[in-house]
Amino acid sequence: MISEKMKVQVQNSSVIRAMFEEGKRLAGIYGAENVFDFSLGNPNVEPPEEVKQAILEILQSEKSMNIHGYMNNSGYEDVRTTIAQSINDKFGTAFTQNNIIMSVGAGGGLNVIFKTLLNPEDQVITFAPFFGEYRSYVANYDGELVIVSPNTVDFQPNLEEFKEKITPKTKAVIINSPNNPTGVIYSEETIVKLSEILREKEKEFGTDIYLISDEPYRELAYDNTEVPYPSKYYANTIIGYSFSKSLSLPGERIGYIVVPSEAADYENIISAANIATRILGFVNAPSLFQRVAAKCLNAKVDLEGYNRNRELLYKGLSAYGYQCIKPEGAFYLFVKTPIENEVEFCNLAKKKNILLVPGSAFGCPGYVRIAYCVAYKTIEKALPSFKALMEEIR
């Protein structure tokens, strides 16, 4: 009696659930400390101290009604102004509160964007490997996700194939950099070329094509690598940002959308996104954490913790003969599996109590994602098992 669309979703998710259950089963047998769960992209670094201080300050200085009450569906005006100014300071943009809509995390923001833009059968292009939820987000509004195959040399987008896949039905392109699952940052060169292709195709087809930039990992970039701000290269950009990783607040569901005034149909997009926020049932981003986020725009989680994990895991796996690109951001390593069938590899790993996600979940078979947002000790303890796994296969 559930809907046909949800029947498919329930069926698909039972695979993931099975893996989750298997993890619990292994933990029951061997003890949680002896199961190496690299399957979840769940921040393990504490929120910065500023978060707690911000909550306490707000509770002390504001009237309860002003902390927990309704506001405009787009969010508090002062919060949006503060965020706009912060982006302007960092990237030399010229946003105001009228370019910002507070969202229920990036997931909520992306749903609002797709609800705003998509007619049934509109196409949205993404580059494999990609965050698997895009399939559902686009399907929610009866759009079609078009996948550009991976460039496994450096995991920058495959722009030649991209060019060929743009059609008059292409309504949007969604990118995610730093990328889940590869950790790769799309270079300035990539963004410049991608923008040129989009402008060319807009002209050719007489259409507007929006570049949606999904940015939950923007602040998680190592070695001071720059993450280009896409609206500076392409006017029809819409950005979906989240504080989930930058402040380790994934449970609080707080983020924002940016729609530049230069974007085609800007006024209608802002109006529609505002209404979509309401009618999809978000109504508004959680109110207390709107204020907390505004107070913590310069606070950062301990990136060094993730960086240590990255170095340890990357060096270890490379030494054992695993092949992967050294990630520049996020907290994932995307590793080529020493046997072709990566699902089989995941099963072999599971026998050593290592839990991984197969690359097919991200549209890129032959690889696995290792989420290293775990304790340093977990990586130390897991490395010998990775080594043994490689030796076994060889």
Next chain:
Amino acid sequence: MISEKMKVQVQNSSVIRAMFEEGKRLAGIYGAENVFDFSLGNPNVEPPEEVKQAILEILQSEKSMNIHGYMNNSGYEDVRTTIAQSINDKFGTAFTQNNIIMSVGAGGGLNVIFKTLLNPEDQVITFAPFFGEYRSYVANYDGELVIVSPNTVDFQPNLEEFKEKITPKTKAVIINSPNNPTGVIYSEETIVKLSEILREKEKEFGTDIYLISDEPYRELAYDNTEVPYPSKYYANTIIGYSFSKSLSLPGERIGYIVVPSEAADYENIISAANIATRILGFVNAPSLFQRVAAKCLNAKVDLEGYNRNRELLYKGLSAYGYQCIKPEGAFYLFVKTPIENEVEFCNLAKKKNILLVPGSAFGCPGYVRIAYCVAYKTIEKALPSFKALMEEIR
């Protein structure tokens, strides 16, 4: 370049926006204290002190990662257990955490329910007058909202017409009691009869029909009037609850769904609602406020404040010759307009700086909604204008 569906939404919402802008314009000319804005259902009573205490306690006793991290999409297990027990204590039900999914307010919960249940063209029945957002919530999943015309004698549902409107395509019925906009509580007799009709029709058509009970106002019942718990009368019930009004936390977006184990296809509904929570982009209800809600299940806003407003406004308007049912719950008065065209009446009221919502927004023309969640003083100051308005019309 926005979607066709959203174009319609933007167009419709411009009427409401015009009213909102008019309110701001009037406030600019006459001063905010001389504009009587009865148009917004925004709680004006402070959250109970327990809310602040709960936040402080949680910040002190829990690790940050446990407060702000991810959890199961359905919400924290201990929170769901506490809520289930609280419902059981109050209503003699037998729920466990497996019957509860935490939601982003009632709006988020209802979207999750409709996403879970509706195939395109499925029908959802509601009783006028009804909360206008149901139109959008059902349309989001391509369902059809079927409206039973109002019973203006006592604003209990018109069950004769209801019976006729149930078809094999009826997937659900949505009720809202205490009701927005009438403040009427559906009686036990109503719920019993409604349940009988549903069971009869399920048998006749060989279908399952879900009764969705939208309950943001459950705790706002005056004179100890009982609000029947619908799952006790009808197995195929799904409840959408919100803490927005009971704890005056509308901005925090916290509520829950209840799916009784007896409901048809219970297991699939729970699985699908869990996934729908994720793929619609809610991911989970805001984490800190899940814990806050669980600690404040017995806390209550100052109902007496709303009650004083109710008495003052109801007595005043009745004395001037306005006709309305004395509301038993929520914070709305639904008043028959002394002239037939209620939009015209709203315009006359606006000339006296009184802002109201026309009944047509709730599928019930010839009436206006007065939201009395305002300062007592606002009602005192507005009453002479209501009197003058009636005299003018006569």
